[in-house]
Amino acid sequence: MPAIAFLECVRCHHHVSADVPQTLCPLCAGSLYVRYDMDSLKHTAKRVNPARYAAESAASLGMWRYRDVLPSVTPVTLAEGWTPMLRSKRYPNLFVKEEGANPTGTFKARGLCLAVTMAKHYGLQHLAVPSAGNAAGALAAYAAAAGIAAHIFMPKDVPFANYLEGVVYGADVTMVDGLISDCARMVGERIKAQKETGTDPSQVWFDISTLKEPFRVEGKKTMGYELVEQLGWEYPDAVFYPTGGGVGLIGMWKAFEEMEALGWVTGKRPRMFALQSSGCAPVAQAYAEGKDVSTFFEHASTFAAGLRVPKPYGDVIILEIVRASGGAALAYSDEAILASVLDWAKQEGIFLSPEGAAATAAYDSLIASGDLKSTDRVVLFNTGGGLKYTDMTAEAMHLRRPGTLPTSMPVGGIITPV
Amino acid sequence: MPAIAFLECVRCHHHVSADVPQTLCPLCAGSLYVRYDMDSLKHTAKRVNPARYAAESAASLGMWRYRDVLPSVTPVTLAEGWTPMLRSKRYPNLFVKEEGANPTGTFKARGLCLAVTMAKHYGLQHLAVPSAGNAAGALAAYAAAAGIAAHIFMPKDVPFANYLEGVVYGADVTMVDGLISDCARMVGERIKAQKETGTDPSQVWFDISTLKEPFRVEGKKTMGYELVEQLGWEYPDAVFYPTGGGVGLIGMWKAFEEMEALGWVTGKRPRMFALQSSGCAPVAQAYAEGKDVSTFFEHASTFAAGLRVPKPYGDVIILEIVRASGGAALAYSDEAILASVLDWAKQEGIFLSPEGAAATAAYDSLIASGDLKSTDRVVLFNTGGGLKYTDMTAEAMHLRRPGTLPTSMPVGGIITPV
Numbered sequence: 008m009p010a011i012a013f014l015e016c017v018r019c020h021h022h023v024s025a026d027v028p029q030t031l032c033p034l035c036a037g038s039l040y041v042r043y044d045m046d047s048l049k050h051t052a053k054r055v056n057p058a059r060y061a062a063e064s065a066a067s068l069g070m071w072r073y074r075d076v077l078p079s080v081t082p083v084t085l086a087e088g089w090t091p092m093l094r095s096k097r098y099p100n101l102f103v104k105e106e107g108a109n110p111t112g113t114f115k116a117r118g119l120c121l122a123v124t125m126a127k128h129y130g131l132q133h134l135a136v137p138s139a140g141n142a143a144g145a146l147a148a149y150a151a152a153a154g155i156a157a158h159i160f161m162p163k164d165v166p167f168a169n170y171l172e173g174v175v176y177g178a179d180v181t182m183v184d185g186l187i188s189d190c191a192r193m194v195g196e197r198i199k200a201q202k203e204t205g206t207d208p209s210q211v212w213f214d215i216s217t218l219k220e221p222f223r224v225e226g227k228k229t230m231g232y233e234l235v236e237q238l239g240w241e242y243p244d245a246v247f248y249p250t251g252g253g254v255g256l257i258g259m260w261k262a263f264e265e266m267e268a269l270g271w272v273t274g275k276r277p278r279m280f281a282l283q284s285s286g287c288a289p290v291a292q293a294y295a296e297g298k299d300v301s302t303f304f305e306h307a308s309t310f311a312a313g314l315r316v317p318k319p320y321g322d323v324i325i326l327e328i329v330r331a332s333g334g335a336a337l338a339y340s341d342e343a344i345l346a347s348v349l350d351w352a353k354q355e356g357i358f359l360s361p362e363g364a365a366a367t368a369a370y371d372s373l374i375a376s377g378d379l380k381s382t383d384r385v386v387l388f389n390t391g392g393g394l395k396y397t398d399m400t401a402e403a404m405h406l407r408r409p410g411t412l413p414t415s416m417p418v419g420g421i422i423t424p425v
Numbered sequence: 426m427p428a429i430a431f432l433e434c435v436r437c438h439h440h441v442s443a444d445v446p447q448t449l450c451p452l453c454a455g456s457l458y459v460r461y462d463m464d465s466l467k468h469t470a471k472r473v474n475p476a477r478y479a480a481e482s483a484a485s486l487g488m489w490r491y492r493d494v495l496p497s498v499t500p501v502t503l504a505e506g507w508t509p510m511l512r513s514k515r516y517p518n519l520f521v522k523e524e525g526a527n528p529t530g531t532f533k534a535r536g537l538c539l540a541v542t543m544a545k546h547y548g549l550q551h552l553a554v555p556s557a558g559n560a561a562g563a564l565a566a567y568a569a570a571a572g573i574a575a576h577i578f579m580p581k582d583v584p585f586a587n588y589l590e591g592v593v594y595g596a597d598v599t600m601v602d603g604l605i606s607d608c609a610r611m612v613g614e615r616i617k618a619q620k621e622t623g624t625d626p627s628q629v630w631f632d633i634s635t636l637k638e639p640f641r642v643e644g645k646k647t648m649g650y651e652l653v654e655q656l657g658w659e660y661p662d663a664v665f666y667p668t669g670g671g672v673g674l675i676g677m678w679k680a681f682e683e684m685e686a687l688g689w690v691t692g693k694r695p696r697m698f699a700l701q702s703s704g705c706a707p708v709a710q711a712y713a714e715g716k717d718v719s720t721f722f723e724h725a726s727t728f729a730a731g732l733r734v735p736k737p738y739g740d741v742i743i744l745e746i747v748r749a750s751g752g753a754a755l756a757y758s759d760e761a762i763l764a765s766v767l768d769w770a771k772q773e774g775i776f777l778s779p780e781g782a783a784a785t786a787a788y789d790s791l792i793a794s795g796d797l798k799s800t801d802r803v804v805l806f807n808t809g810g811g812l813k814y815t816d817m818t819a820e821a822m823h824l825r826r827p828g829t830l831p832t833s834m835p836v837g838g839i840i841t842p843v
Contacts, residue, residue, distance in 0.1 A: 069509070085774055086509030086523060091487070093504055096570065105504060108526045111776075112812050152514065152774030167826055168815045174824060175811070177771035182827045353595035356503055356570030358529075393593070394530050394812055397586045406592060408585055409600045 008079035009048055014039040014221050017324065025078075028129045028213060030220050038321065039221040040261060041078065045268045052076055054240065054271040070117055070229040076265060077225070083124045083153045085110035087117050088229050092237040092386070096355050100384045101370065102243070103357060104234060107392025111172065113313075113360075114230065114255055114390045115145035121226030122215050123149035132156060135198065135212035137190030139251055140169035140312050141391060146215065147176035158197075158212055160190035166312055167398045186307055188317050191216060217254045218320045224258045231262025234386045235272050243277050244383040245334065247369060249362035249390050250281035250290055251316040253325040260328045277386070278334040280373075281325055282365040284309035288338035289318055290325055295336075299326055309341055310403045311361035313390065335378075339368040345403050347371070348393065358393030361400065426497035427466055432457040432639050435742065443496075446547045446631060448638050456739065457639040458679060459496065463686045470494055472658065472689040488535055488647040494683060495643070501542045501571045503528035505535050506647050510655040510804070514773050518802045519788065520661070521775060522652060525810025529590065531731075531778075532648065532673055532808045533563035539644030540633050541567035550574060553616065553630035555608030557669055558587035558730050559809060564633065565594035576615075576630055578608035584730050585816045604725055606735050609634060635672045636738045642676045649680025652804045653690050661695050662801040663752065665787060667780035667808050668699035668708055669734040671743040678746045695804070696752040698791075699743055700783040702727035706756035707736055708743055713754075717744060727759055728821045729779035731808065753796075757786040763821050765789070766811065776811030779818065 011025040018037025023029055029039055052075035070088025071077065090108045095101040106114035119142065126134055135158040136146045143159035150157035157178040161169060162185060173180035183190050194214055201211045217223045235242060242263075248256040256279055266272045283291045286309030289301035301322040307315050319325065329336050347364040351357050359367060366387045373379040393400065401407070429443040436455030441447055447457055470493035488506025489495070508526045513519040524532035537560065544552055553576040554564045561577035568575035575596040579587060580603060591598040601608050612632055619629045635641045653660060660681075666674040674697055684690045701709045704727030707719035719740040725733050737743065747754050765782040769775050777785060784805045791797040811818065819825070 086511055086526070091504030105528075108504070108528075110523075110526075110774075112810070148770075148774040148776070150774075151771055163827060167819070168812050170826055171815050171819055171824070172776065172812075174822075175767060175770040175776055175818070176774065177767075349593060349595075352566075352593040353569055356528075356566040356568075356594065358566070358590065358593055392530070392812075394586050394590075394810075397589050397815065400593070401585070401589055404592075406589065408588055409581060 008074045008077060009043045009051070011078050012042050012044045015042045025221075028126070028131060028220070030214060038218040038224070038324075041221050041225045043076065045265070048076065049269055052269055054269070070120070070226070070233070073229050073232045076232070076269075077121065078125065080124055080128045082120070083127055083149055084120060085116065085148060085152060087120045089233060092234070093357065098381065100382060102238075102384075102386045104230070104386055104388045105357075106388060106390050107360065107394070111141070111145045111148050112392040112395045113141040113145065114227065114388070115141045116148075117229055118217065118223030118226040118254065118258075119145040119149045119215075122220060122222040123153050123155065125222045126155060126213065126215070127153045131213045132209055133158065133212045134215045135194045136160070136215045137187050137194050139187045139315050140165035141395070142217070143178070144169050144172035147173050147178035150178065151176045158194075160193055162186055162190070162315070166396050168395045186315060186317055188303070216320070217252050218257075224254050224261065227255050227258030228262040228265075230255055230388070231259030232266065234259070235266060238384070238386070240272055242272060242274050243386045245278040245280060245379065245385045247280045247282060247366040247385060247387040249311070249314060249365050249388060250283055250319070250325065250336070251314045251362070252319045253281060253290065253321050255388065255390065256281060256328060257321050257324050276332055279328050279332040280334045280366075280369060281329050281336040282369045283336065283338040284311045284314045284344060284361075284365055285338040285340050287315050287317060289316075290322055291336040291338035293322065293326055293336070294329060299323060301326075309361070310396075310399045311341070311344055311365055312396070312399060313360070313362045314365065337369050339365055339372070341403065343368045345400075348400060352393070357389070359389050360391040360393055360396055361403075362391060363387070363389030426492045426495060427461045427470070429496050430460050430462045433460045443639075446544070446549060446638070448632060456636040456642070456742075459639050459643045461494065463683070466494065467687055470687060472687070488538070488644070488651070491647050491650045494650070494687075495539065496543065498542055498546045500538070501545055501567055502538060503534065503566060503570060505538045507651060510652070511775065516788075516799065518800060520656075520802075520804045522648070522804055522806045523775075524806060524808050525778065525812070529559070529563045529566050530810040530813045531559040531563065532645065532806070533559045534566075535647055536635065536641030536644040536672065536676075537563040537567045537633075540638060540640040541571050541573065543640045544573060544631065544633070545571045549631045550627055551576065551630045552633045553612045554578070554633050555605050555612050557605045557733050558583035559813070560635070561596070562587050562590035565591050565596035568596065569594040576612075578611055580604055580608070580733070584814050586813045604733060604735055606721070634738070635670050636675075642672050642679065645673045645676030646680040646683075648673055648806070649677030650684065652677070653681075653684060656802070656804070658690055660690060660692050661804045663696040663698060663797065663803045665698045665700060665784040665803060665805040667729070667732060667783050667806060668701055668737070668743065668754070669732045669780070670737045671699060671708065671739050673806065673808065674699060674746060675739050675742050694750055697746050697750040698752045698784075698787060699747050699754040700787045701754065701756040702729045702732045702762060702779075702783055703756040703758045704729075705733050705735060707734075708740055709754045709756035711740065711744055711754070712747060717741060719744075727779070728814075728817045729759070729762055729783055730814065730817060731778070731780045732783065755787050757783055757790070759821065761786045763818075766818060770811070775807070777807050778809040778811055778814055779821075780809060781805070781807030
């Protein structure tokens with residue numbers, strides 16, 4: 008595992024040290040990326056090391072199989088990453104990256120695994136996060152594993168699973184009558200107040216919001232390494248990524264850049280598609296209007312809870328990547344998303360999250376319009392398992408447990424054995 | 426992948442052919458095991474093949490990494506198996522096998538993957554299963570993937586996730602005002618009636634109940650191969666297995682037998698512990714009373730839904746294995762189980778299923794009593810992810826979503842941002 012050379016601002020390219028915890032660029036408040044000495048890595052990092060992989064296959068390495076390109080620290084791990092890549096049974100060139108197999112059931116585990124690992128390394132004692140739900144659950148789990156206090160702020164109407172995770176993992180849970188943007192503001196205000204009132208520095212919360220510290224994106228980049236390795240160290244033609252905060256997409260782009268610098272992959276990078284719900288589509292709207300930055304999306308509402316981010320912090324970077332790659336940012340209705348959840352469950356045996364189904368809805372639509380060819384090799388991310396959304400999906404289906412509401416029983420019935 | 430030599434009755438050792446679908450032994454109604462030509466396998470099957478594993482690590486092989494010892498067919502796969510083995514942060518010799526990472530979130534995926542694979546191979550069109558919940562969800566998923574009709578029968582008070590799975594995967598769902606034993610009787614009666622009324626044989630349901638056909642146990646045996654491989658091809662001192670139907674435990678014992686025949690592992694087999702809830706403890710009761718067979722457990726009731734099997738079909742085999750291995754069958758109260766769920770979530774960052782927490786409760790208790798030493802290497806199965814039980818676990822905690830019940834808010838509150 009390599010030492011971190013420095014942290015680099017993605018906006019003004021200023022360098023800061025990784026010896027102490029950092030949040031944003033001290034000069035311009037841009038997001039910080041982890042940088043390594045790539046020339047030296049080129050000689051030491053291994054793309055494939057058959058002997059090592061065979062020996063290690065017995066362990067549960069997960070995303071730490073890429074430790075040659077991750078910070079040199081002792082991982083706080085729950086066996087995150089190295090998720091399955093499923094080939095669609097109907098579309099032979101479509102692959103579903105099943106992030107539901109991660110601890111806490113979503114891709115959020117990758118970023119929070121690395122961010123909590125580094126927080127432990129730095130000796131931080133209090134981590135705070137605003138979340139649409141799944142980041143809160145993942146932080147709660149990794150903080151519990153690390154013995155660090157987690158302070159999580161979520162909208163009051165997140166999937167019930169997210170609330171329960173916060174409680175069982177012993178986090179300090181605050182449910183907010185608002186959206187993730189309100190949660191973010193509250194976290195910022197709390198930390199400001201702690202500092203102003205002279206709170207013992209060791210007790211001041213560290214804001215672990217995505218892109219406001221350098222390690223969540225660094226953990227998420229492993230999705231980029233994995234998809235390329237799982238395709239035999241080749242790029243696909245396109246990547247479909249459900250976009251709330253959009254940091255998974257940003258992280259994959261960083262991975263592509265690194266892999267090219269290391270000589271691990273060559274050729275044309277994939278077209279990157281950012282998929283949203285029309286109930287909360289700030290990036291798709293900015294893309295359609297030809298803008299470089301998104302506008303706060305008013306009255307955000309969708310059962311794809313993870314997409315309910317009315318103004319993603321990384322909007323500028325996402326729009327840049329989408330355009331540079333020849334992709335697009337697109338939004339689909341909750342009805343189309345639900346229809347795609349049911350289509351994939353019944354036809355493929357895969358229960359997608361609503362977020363993942365925004366991507367499958369997009370795939371169908373782009374194949375139908377001819378913008379995508381059925382021969383194009385596509386990797387589509389199911390960013391979380393469908394089981395994490397039982398209440399949201401059942402509500403969208405107007406489905407209740409048989410017996411609790413007589414009119415809502417779609418199949419079978421309750422039978423009393425004789 | 427080897428051809429199946431024959432199917433062998435575990436009771437009278439009669440051989441039947443695997444060329445056609447089989448259920449129970451035609452002579453004595455015992456369960457059938459898949460048998461291969463082990464002498465020939467000994468020369469062809471590879472325990473470790475570094476070159477192959479390195480090349481294959483890019484694919485999502487899951488339990489099919491053991492295809493050298495699985496029937497030679499084209500898998501209907503959703504990337505089941507090869508689940509993480511997590512080392513406890515508090516007990517350095519305790520490993521948690523995280524079966525929640527499987528498709529549909531439980532170990533049931535392994536058995537139903539292989540059973541549906543074989544059903545497709547045989548051309549079966551209708552599969553029926555009585556279930557405590559998770560087998561129904563897994564059958565629904567694999568049947569959808571295979572294009573086969575699934576008829577699932579579950580108690581009406583299963584975790585909501587199980588009901589939703591059945592519906593979204595398009596299964597024919599029947600909710601029963603009773604237990605899995607009632608469901609089993611109903612499936613049997615339906616099939617009998619279909620045959621008596623001259624239903625077209627291709628439309629008669631095939632009963633895919635565990636141990637009533639040979640392939641579910643064959644899929645579950647992969648847990649035995651995995652735990653031994655993940656420990657470096659060595660046996661642990663003990664295996665802790667939450668026991669409803671108990672077929673995972675039975676399958677692992679078959680795996681140990683095979684691995685020894687193949688020369689893949691030597692030494693003393695692990696002590697096998699079967700763990701139950703005192704709300705439904707037929708095997709623990711029979712064990713305590715020195716009996717060879719269990720008695721139907723009246724008024725079965727526990728939030729560990731998967732343990733609600735009042736008389737497991739494999740009780741005789743389970744009791745034999747437990748005793749032969751120097752293990753035990755034990756039961757713990759729902760209160761102790763819930764306490765262990767919360768302990769593991771808060772201290773280790775692992776959200777266990779109630780079933781898994783019956784095993785962790787047992788571990789604590791046996792360490793305390795001295796029946797187990799902290800230096801004993803133990804593999805404990807979390808048979809499903811905690812997220813599959815959000816409603817059951819929340820109910821056991823008397824927890825409601827904040828705002829829906831003012832008295833039940835354990836942490837934080839709803840805050841309206843100003």
